[in-house]
Structures are given as structure tokens and as C-alpha cells.
Amino acid sequence: MFIGSRVYPSIAMAVTTFLMLRTNKSTFEFVLVFIAGVSMAPVFPTTLAIVGTAFPRMTGTAIGIVMTCGWIGLAVSSRIIGAIAGGDPLRLKKALLLIPGSAVLMVGLDLVIWSMLP
DSSP: OHHHHHHHHHHHHHHHHHHHHHOOOHHHHHHHHHHHHHHHTTHHHHHHHHHHHHOSSSHHHHHHHHHHHHHHHHHHHHHHHHHHHTTOHHHHHHHTTHHHHHHHHHHHHHHHHHHHOO
């Protein structure tokens, strides 16, 4: 149940953000950004549900750790993108590939976690 609700949005995020960075048509970009946003919507509540199920004791602590890691990832990813781009607008598209790369990483992590659950 949980695996599909996290893997499919992660795949959609990876594909839509990658295509978004490769297209030059503003209408198509708008559609891809919208689909990427919709695909990201179920990730946070599903993550909390997985953590709540995986940690029946000390659930609040586990959820706090997961949320903290998410916020750290948000803060760190922006700095990494900026460091890769180095202020060069031409390198920014390459630096933004970190976003679909992170979505692919999330697919892998989801599959690993799913294989560990009973």
C-alpha cells in the first residue's frame, strides 16, 4: 500500500522535473510544473504514515527526526544548486538537475525501505 503511494509520485517528480528543465516551450513548462507539484503533494503525508507505522513506539520522535531531515535537505539542496551553478546562468539548468536526481534517489530509498518492512 505505502510503496505505490511513494514510488509513483517520486517517478512522476523525476520525469516531470527533468522534462521541465529540457523544454523551451512556456506552455509545456507550465503543464510540467503543475504535474510536478501535484505529484509532490502525497509525498509528505505518506512519509509521515510510513514513519508512524514503522515506529509504533516513540512515533513523535521518529516523525520529528524525519521532518528535521526534510528541512535540512531543503536548506542544503538550495546551497548545492547555487554552488554548482556558481552564479553562471548557463550552468543553472545543469545545477537544477539535482531536483530530478533527488527524486530518483527517493525512488531507490523507497524500494529499500519497502523491502525491509514485513
